[in-house]
Amino acid sequence: MSSDLEDRINRAQRGDREAFSRLVEEHYASMYRFAFKYAGNREDAEDITQQACIKLARVLGQFRFEAAFTTWLYRLVVNCALDWQRSRKPAANEEVSELETDDSPDSALLLRQVLEQVETMGEGYREALVLVLGEGLSHAEAAAILAVKESTISWRLHEIRKRLKTMYQPGVEV
Amino acid sequence: MNDEELQQLFARNEHAPDAQARQRALDAALVAFDAVQTEKNTGHHSQGTADYERLTPEQTSHGSKIMNLTVASPSPSRRWVYSGLASAAVLVLGVFITLQVPWQGGTEVLEAPPRADRMAAESLSFQAIQATEEVVVSAQKRAAQPAPAAPVADLMVPPAYYERGRDRFAEVDVNPIKRVAEAPVSTFSIDVDTAAYSFVRRMLNQGVLPQKAAVRVEEMVNYFHYDYPLPTARTTPFSTSVSVMDAPWKAGNKLVHIGIQGYELQSEQPRSNLVLLLDVSGSMNSPDKLPLVKQSMSMLLSKLQPEDTVSIVVYAGAAGTVLEPTAVKDKQTIIAALNRLQAGGSTAGADGIRLAYQLAEAHFIEDGLNRVILATDGDFNVGINNPEELKGYVERKRESGVYLSVLGFGQGNYHDALMQELAQNGNGVAAYIDTLSEAQKVLVHEATSSLFPIAKDVKIQVEFNPDTVSEYRLLGYETRQLAQEDFNNDAVDAGDIGAGHGVTAIYEITPVGSASGVYEPSRYGNEPAASGKGEEYGFLKLRYKLPDESTSRLISQPIAMDAQPSGTLLQEARFATAVAGFAELLRGGKYSGNWDYSDALNLAQANRGDDPYGYRAELVQLIRKAEVAEAM
Structure with a gap:
């Protein structure tokens, strides 16, 4: 961890508002990037990221420098994403996103369909998929963030591959 | 979908966060931060620097420990x-x-690729999506016939695809007023498309005025059937009627109506070989798209004969044949294949077109009708997505005798220009289907016109008489202008006419001596030599080819100054005028003067005539809606 960042976290933990603000600004983009890959649309991604920022303010004091800050932060965002996922379930049908990425609307839709598919496989799969294939982390890193064994991540990805293999042939049911 | 595709999918979904959202999140976080600090300070009466050494977090939180x-x-x-x-x-x-x-033993790493038999065990079901789609369609008020009751969909359904403000139309300049002394000849290709009217109707029904580029006057006018006299002999496939009346929006100007009526199919329908090319990409996942496509196609089956064949090709991320050519008497097989379709993936329209043409050519019927019917929202974003290339392909394929018709669906991301180009270059019709009743009009009532061409490359040329006409303007047909010299060139492509089709073109002219012209008289202009044809406004020439011929035939007739219409013809001419005037108002009314929506309304209302299907009554409603939408 760079000493700059360490210093900033230290000062934020001691109540330095300026340092905390800088910390959020520096990490907002990467938090949002993850959230978008998890949620598949802009509005939800923004909600998740905002919740994560608020949560960061509350729990930053608990960060002990024992793990990399990014790993710790990933975990925080994953938890916020899970909260969002749970709160959304009853109304999963009605929500419609009007704001799409500007260049290719199809890809955001396809991403949502993939995520919905993976979501039906059970808990933990969606996170594993987004962390490993979306964020390019290794199985070990993803395992650390999700607090599971590395082999569990490998297993989940294996299952996901199996499931998605049959998906999106030329638009016809197989 | 493999790892690489998934990674690419994620990568495609990376983009910079919105600055406003970021600011909102930062503000919220700072509020929370302040709250935490205040709590700390008041709760423990301690100040600043020693906070991080306090034990509180460790005692209260399990999460952080773990x-x-x-x-x-x-x-x-x-x-x-x-x-x-x-x-x-x-x-x-x-x-x-x-x-x-x-239990996998906990430590074993499963990196090896899975075996095929295990994969096969997993299958995906998207029936839920389909069920919802049908539910929504049946709930649409405008749907003309009730959809079959569908089961209530369960919860794990991706939301339908909605988009706004991405409809694409090619901008064209409104035809200017021309001086007869400078450009006495006007040449254009006919246009039997109706897409513009349906799109305008859809916008007006939502209470907004359509964008100006979406309004094409000739397509609005040609949406309606006019009661022109039918051709008498089969040797000429259509009749032409010309009439002259006063322009309602400018005193002194006259309107010249040119009406062309194709003959109705008398004998048996020729045998047909239809290839339905359906877009099932993700963007079609909306109640007014894929479900409407399915219903429309099922309707079309009712107009075919038992021996005709239908095949289905779909395209999304890749193209595939869903149904090999199947005789229409096997209707259930065809309908079942249609019902299995689902939307998902990106759009590789070009591959689909290729496959569809291959299929049509493989089952080519000599002396029959071979046609590819493309149903899409026009969003081609994979493969050949260069419109020029696609156009070239379709154009080359036209020579093989396979025609292409384009049915446009959906809104918000509708690519009008591409669809027009494809249909024009593929000797076909472009129609826009917004409701089930529109599907019925295009595919059932007008099936013969949409399917069976009676003449192709129909061009119109009008030469105005400088003795009698000083200025003229063609209403609409901006996208169909031809060069004067191309009129006699049979290699130049133009529009087609189907059985029973009618086409109307309207010129607004300023007679010589009328003060209603816009041009100043030329100080040095030569006086035109008197041609001795002072009782004609101009001369109309029409070129066409029979569907299986490559040399064109010519029809010509003078436009007499006293061609005052009467009876039915007058009523039809007036109604066409009302439609054209309304369309021009929607486009901004550059030449409409003080004539407004209420004038259009009165003119249309008074000339509704027989109107068995209520299409003209609908126009009257639309004019009212436009009046309201404009006021807002």
């Missing part, structure tokens, strides 16, 4: 112990229990 221990314990053995004891164990167990998969 988080820090499992992730960062210095020794691996400790890490295993903790992770085994803490939430990880529960989680892992939970996953295996809920999935009911055998």
